Amino acid sequence: QGNGYYMAVPAFVGHKKDMGRLKLLLTNLKPKSSYCLIFSYRLAGERVGKLRVFLANKKNAPVWEQNKGKDERWRTGKIEIFQGAETTNSVTFESEHGKGKTGEIGVDNVILISGLCPED
Numbered sequence: 001q002g003n004g005y006y007m008a009v010p011a012f013v014g015h016k017k018d019m020g021r022l023k024l025l026l027t028n029l030k031p032k033s034s035y036c037l038i039f040s041y042r043l044a045g046e047r048v049g050k051l052r053v054f055l056a057n058k059k060n061a062p063v064w065e066q067n068k069g070k071d072e073r074w075r076t077g078k079i080e081i082f083q084g085a086e087t088t089n090s091v092t093f094e095s096e097h098g099k100g101k102t103g104e105i106g107v108d109n110v111i112l113i114s115g116l117c118p119e120d
Helices: none
Strands: 007-010 019-025 034-044 049-055 064-066 075-082 090-097 104-114
Touching: 007 090, 019 104, 034 049, 049 075, 049 104, 064 075, 090 104
Parallel strands: none
Antiparallel strands: 007 104, 019 090, 034 075, 034 104, 049 064, 049 090
16 A cells, blocks of 8 residues: 555465464553444455454454455455453454465554544
8 A cells, every 4th residue: 555564464375274363452441432443454366365353352253254355455444342341452363374375365554443433
């Protein structure tokens, strides 16, 4: 998108079902508050794999998942985080290697804002 850096898992490295994870620690989130996690992502290449997002307090189920890239473009993901009595203390981005040998899974511009996610 410019001349900066982003996190990527290339398809030509590793084997099918290999995982890559990026864990972001969240500190000082207020209980009973709403937050919005916004990030850019892309799944470039045929059968490149899956990108999932997990919240620490949601057991083992992903709160967001994408396994197909329509094209090579960057897209925006949004996740509402509602803090109840249990607060979320981390977000994990997980990529799962697919069958493809070209392309990559990329994540960029991860932002956490207070309040509900804005409409597009």
